[in-house]
Amino acid sequence: MKILYGLLAMLALSSCAKSDVKGGKTEADVVEKVMMDRRSIRQFTEQPINRDTLLRILRCGINAPNGQNRQAYEIRVADDPKLISEISDAVLKDNPGMKPQHGAKNIFLGAPCVIFLANDTTYDMSQVDCGLLGENVVLSAWAMGIGSCCMAHPVRLMKSSEACAPYIKRLGFSEGYNLLIALAMGYPDEHPEAKPRKEEMIRFVE
Numbered sequence: 001m002k003i004l005y006g007l008l009a010m011l012a013l014s015s016c017a018k019s020d021v022k023g024g025k026t027e028a029d030v031v032e033k034v035m036m037d038r039r040s041i042r043q044f045t046e047q048p049i050n051r052d053t054l055l056r057i058l059r060c061g062i063n064a065p066n067g068q069n070r071q072a073y074e075i076r077v078a079d080d081p082k083l084i085s086e087i088s089d090a091v092l093k094d095n096p097g098m099k100p101q102h103g104a105k106n107i108f109l110g111a112p113c114v115i116f117l118a119n120d121t122t123y124d125m126s127q128v129d130c131g132l133l134g135e136n137v138v139l140s141a142w143a144m145g146i147g148s149c150c151m152a153h154p155v156r157l158m159k160s161s162e163a164c165a166p167y168i169k170r171l172g173f174s175e176g177y178n179l180l181i182a183l184a185m186g187y188p189d190e191h192p193e194a195k196p197r198k199e200e201m202i203r204f205v206e
Contacts, residue, residue, distance in 0.1 A: 034143045039194065041147030042102055044111045044186030048079065049146060054113065054185075060140035066129040072120035073130050076171045079113040083167075087114075090163040091154065098157075107154045111184035116155075118177040130180050137183060147188035155182050 058075060066072065078084050088106035092098060104110035117134060119126035138148045158164045159179060168179060 034139055036194075038139060038142040039147070039192045040149045041184075041186070041188045041190060041192070042109050042149055043104075043188070043190040044109065044147065044184070045189045046112060047187045049113050049185060049187075051079070053144060053146070054079070057137055057140045057144065057146070058115075061133045061137040064129070064132040064136040066132060067123070067125045070120070070123055070126075070129075072123040072126035073133055074118045074120075074173050074177050075133075076116040076118075076173070077113065078116065078171075081112060084108060084111075084114055087158065087164060087167045090167055091157045091161050093163045094161040095157060107157070108151065108182060108184045109149055111149070111186040113185040115183040115185060116171055116179060117181050117183070118171075118173040119180045121176050121178050127180060134181060134183060141185060145187065146185060148186075149184045151182045151184055155179055 054077060058077070061075070062071065078087070084106055088100070088108065091107055092100075098107075100107050101109060108114045115137065117130045119130045123129075134150060138150070141148050158168060171179070173179065
C-alpha cells in the first residue's frame with residue numbers, strides 16, 4: 001500500500017504529460033483519480049506525520065499558482081500534540097458551550113498536525129492564492145495516504161478568543177498577515193463516501 005501511495009504521489013505531482021505509465025494509464029489519469037478520490041477526513045489516527053513528508057507536501061503547496069509570484073502567504077505547522085491541545089483548550093475556555101466535533105480531543109478533529117495559513121492583507125488576491133496553495137497541499141497529502149480537512153470555524157474562534165491570543169502570536173506571522181484557515185492533517189481513521197456534486201452549475205457559453 002505504501003508503494004502505491006508513493007507512486008500516486010510521484011505521478012500526481014509531476015507535469016501532466018501524455019506519456020503512458022505502468023498499467024496503461026496516463027499521468028493525467030492518475031492525477032484525476034487522486035482528485036476524484038480525495039475526501040475530507042474528520043477522524044484521524046494518532047500516528048504522527050514525518051516532518052520530511054510534511055515538507056514534501058508543503059513544497060507542493062508553495063508551487064501552486066499565485067498572483068504575480070508574490071507568494072502572499074505564510075505557513076505555520078503545529079505537529080506537537082501538546083501545542084495543538086493548548087490552542088484548543090484556550091478556544092474552549094472562551095467558548096464554554098462548545099465541544100469538539102465527533103468526540104475529538106481537540107477542536108481540530110483530533111488531528112495530529114495542523115497547518116495554519118495566513119494571507120498578506122495588502123494584496124487583494126492573497127486569499128485566492130491561499131486557496132490554491134491549500135488545494136495543492138490536500139491533494140499531495142492524499143496521494144501520500146494522508147487525510148485532511150480545511151477548517152475555517154476554529155480559526156474564527158481562535159481570532160475572537162482572548163485566551164488564544166498568545167498562541168496566535170506564537171505562530172509568528174508577519175505584520176499585515178491575517179490567519180485565514182487551518183488544515184487538519186493526519187492518517188485517516190475513516191473512509192467516507194463521496195457526496196453528490198451539482199454538475200448543472202457547469203455551463204458552456206456560446
